[in-house]
Amino acid sequence: MSAKPELTILLAAPRGFCAGVVRAIDIVEKALEHYGQPVYVRHEIVHNRYVVEDLKRKGAIFVEELDEIPDDHRPVIFSAHGVPKSVPAEATSRHMFYLDATCPLVSKVHMEAARHHEDGHEIVLIGHAGHPEVVGTMGQLPEGAITLVETVEDARRFMPRDAAKLAYITQTTLSVDDTSEIITVLLERFPAISAPHKEDICYATTNRQEVVREIAHHCEVMLVVGAPNSSNSQRLVEVALKSGARDAMLVQRASELDWSRIGRPERVGITAGASAPEILVEEVADAFRERFEVTTETVQTRTESVSFKLPRQLRQAAAE
Numbered sequence: 001m002s003a004k005p006e007l008t009i010l011l012a013a014p015r016g017f018c019a020g021v022v023r024a025i026d027i028v029e030k031a032l033e034h035y036g037q038p039v040y041v042r043h044e045i046v047h048n049r050y051v052v053e054d055l056k057r058k059g060a061i062f063v064e065e066l067d068e069i070p071d072d073h074r075p076v077i078f079s080a081h082g083v084p085k086s087v088p089a090e091a092t093s094r095h096m097f098y099l100d101a102t103c104p105l106v107s108k109v110h111m112e113a114a115r116h117h118e119d120g121h122e123i124v125l126i127g128h129a130g131h132p133e134v135v136g137t138m139g140q141l142p143e144g145a146i147t148l149v150e151t152v153e154d155a156r157r158f159m160p161r162d163a164a165k166l167a168y169i170t171q172t173t174l175s176v177d178d179t180s181e182i183i184t185v186l187l188e189r190f191p192a193i194s195a196p197h198k199e200d201i202c203y204a205t206t207n208r209q210e211v212v213r214e215i216a217h218h219c220e221v222m223l224v225v226g227a228p229n230s231s232n233s234q235r236l237v238e239v240a241l242k243s244g245a246r247d248a249m250l251v252q253r254a255s256e257l258d259w260s261r262i263g264r265p266e267r268v269g270i271t272a273g274a275s276a277p278e279i280l281v282e283e284v285a286d287a288f289r290e291r292f293e294v295t296t297e298t299v300q301t302r303t304e305s306v307s308f309k310l311p312r313q314l315r316q317a318a319a320e
């Protein structure tokens with residue numbers, strides 16, 4: 001008989017990498033292949049230290065701003081979160097060759113913002129202050145064109161210039177439930193407000209939250225593999241707690257598992273944020289296997305088949 005306590009791991013599916021993250025990492029790797037080292041990347045290409053360290057080893061250099069790049073002749077890549085318009089403008093003025101790894105679903109929100117602005121709408125952006133995606137989206141338009149709303153209270157306080165000329169957009173990685181509460185307040189106060197044609201919260205965020213909602217109430221502990229600065233990973237922790245998990249923790253690596261806090265559960269759920277590679281999920285599951293007699297069950301609520309094309313320059317380079 002095994003001396004280890006028994007444990008069931010419920011593995012969430014879908015989890016981990018989304019199509020935008022796969023594309024962004026691919027862009028850096030292909031750029032290194034085609035243009036050699038170094039390739040500069042403005043901001044963490046995706047919010048995951050393991051991914052960033054791996055790309056650094058392959059020859060990528062990460063900077064926060066373009067003025068940290070000493071050589072204008074090397075390629076620079078913009079991260080999946082998107083950038084304010086001032087960034088490509090600066091790169092162009094320096095005659096830099098840049099590749100934009102902005103997720104197409106973030107670009108879609110940028111285009112919506114531009115369209116609303118052209119139509120004379122004041123824009124409410126539902127999102128988290130300081131997140132690079134929010135900085136990038138707000139930076140698509142002149143100052144004052146977009147007002148950030150983070151909470152239901154913000155939505156109650158917001159005073160538009162003209163309630164008849166109002167639109168809202170959202171960050172792609174928000175909590176589906178919290179956002180719908182904010183939208184309800186905006187719709188009650190401003191019935192004429194224009195909504196996105198299709199939900200801005202992306203398919204990957206929605207699907208990862210959906211399966212966590214399904215699993216969480218069956219688990220004593222829900223583990224989310226992801227980085228503290230990853231918005232969609234943080235939201236998965238909140239969703240797990242709201243959906244009935246006794247405890248939920250965000251961990252970057254197995255070494256961060258707090259065994260005294262985890263205790264002796266019978267059921268643990270594991271998921272991963274959209275920027276966390278599967279190898280880290282396996283590492284966390286293996287750490288449990290060392291301490292428990294583990295049975296693993298996958299709970300699949302959706303299958304995903306989304307993929308995005310690489311930028312034109314890289315497709316052309318590959319064809320040559």
Ligand code: SF4
Nearest residue numbers: 018020103172202274
């Ligand atoms: S989380 Fe969604 S918006 Fe963000 S990179 Fe992935 S697919 Fe794109």
